[in-house]
Amino acid sequence: xxxxxxxxxMRCPRPIVEMAKKMKTMEPGQTLELWATDPVAKKDVPAxxxxxGNTFLGEELGxxxxxxxVQKK
Amino acid sequence: MSQxxxxxSCGDQCVIDLSKRQKKVPTESQGDGRATLIIxxxxxxxxxxxxxxxxxxxxxxxxxxxxxxxxLLEDGVYFASRxxxxxxxxxxxxxxxxxxxxxxxxxxxxxDTSLRRRGLSPEDLVPGVEVIPPSRMLKEIEAHHASVTF
Numbered sequence: 368x369x370x371x372x373x374x375x376x377m378r379c380p381r382p383i384v385e386m387a388k389k390m391k392t393m394e395p396g397q398t399l400e401l402w403a404t405d406p407v408a409k410k411d412v413p414a415x416x417x418x419x420g421n422t423f424l425g426e427e428l429g430x431x432x433x434x435x436x437v438q439k440k
Numbered sequence: 441m442s443q444x445x446x447x448x449s450c451g452d453q454c455v456i457d458l459s460k461r462q463k464k465v466p467t468e469s470q471g472d473g474r475a476t477l478i479i480x481x482x483x484x485x486x487x488x489x490x491x492x493x494x495x496x497x498x499x500x501x502x503x504x505x506x507x508x509x510x511x512l513l514e515d516g517v518y519f520a521s522r523x524x525x526x527x528x529x530x531x532x533x534x535x536x537x538x539x540x541x542x543x544x545x546x547x548x549x550x551x552d553t554s555l556r557r558r559g560l561s562p563e564d565l566v567p568g569v570e571v572i573p574p575s576r577m578l579k580e581i582e583a584h585h586a587s588v589t590f
Contacts, residue, residue, distance in 0.1 A: 380500035384540055387503035391544075418504050 369398035375432050379407040383415050386437070390421065393439050398424065401435040408433060475507040477584035480516035484534060485526045491519045494590040495537045502544035510541065511580060512550040512569075517558060520548060520565045535566065542568045551577060 372389050374382035382403045389399060401412065409426065412435045416423035424436035478498050482490040494510065501508040512519055519534065526533060542548065548569045555561065555571060562571045572580070581587065 380496060380503065383503045384496075384499045384544070387505075388540065388543060415504065 369400040369436060371400045371402065374401060374403045374405075374408070376404060378405050379411060382408050383411050386412070386415065387419075390437075390439055395439055397439050399437045399439065401437065402432050403435065404432045406433075408435065412437065473505065473507045474586070475509070475584045476501055477509050477511055477581060477587040479511045479513060479587060479589040480519055481514045482590065483515040483518040484521065484524055485529055485531055490590040491516075491534060492532075492537070494519075495534065495541055497588065498546055499537065499541050499544060502541065502546050507545075508541075509547045509549060509580065509584065511577065512548065512554070513577075514551075514554050515558075517550045517554045517560060517565075520550060520569045521560075522564055522566050538566055549577075549580065 370389070370393060372385060374385050377385065382401060382405060386399065386401055393399065401408075403412075412426070413423045415421075416437055420440045422438040422440065424438055426436070427434040476498075478494050480491060480494045484491050498508040498510050518524075520538060524533065524535065538548065548566075549572050550562075550565060550569050552562075552571045552573055555564075562569075565571070
């Protein structure tokens with residue numbers, strides 16, 4: 368089961384900042400599920416993964432928020 | 441008065457002697473990552489957008505595994521006041537964002553002359569903020585790849 372980080376209602380760059388903090392507490396290979404409502408996160412999360420070397424596993428668009436899956440490097 | 445003593449007593453004013461500046465080279469403490477110096481010169485909540493934007497830029501850089509240092513000058517030293525509480529203004533408390541910045545590995549520096557001129561002491565600041573003299577400020581500017589002022 369992935370760890371869930373609820374960043375709904377937060378605006379850029381808070382979801383990325385919260386994700387970076389959360390990642391520091393996780394083990395390599397663990398998966399994080401990030402929830403966000405800010406549409407900018409659709410661009411920010413994959414870009415953050417590319418820059419930091421973490422693995423972007425995909426996204427799902429729900430009716431009210433985005434769900435991103437990221438695996439820690 | 442010696443040159444060093446003059447530097448230490450120059451208050452908020454700091455003159456950079458360009459003839460004495462050396463070619464910028466990465467320092468050992470800087471490592472390989474890009475280092476950005478964020479200079480904040482405005483007070484905390486009277487200039488909410490400035491302080492808030494400065495710390496957000498810093499945290500975003502740290503989140504991307506770059507290096508960031510927040511340097512508080514002049515009224516910017518109020519940004520790190522230990523007991524700030526803006527609830528009566530209806531604004532979010534910056535303490536949370538300062539904590540995030542420090543937690544992500546950022547450094548916060550405050551100029552001691554700016555503190556003293558405002559009747560503040562290091563004990564009035566959030567734990568983790570380092571108070572530095574003007575001479576150290578110049579070294580910090582030298583040691584970073586880029587700077588941005590708010």
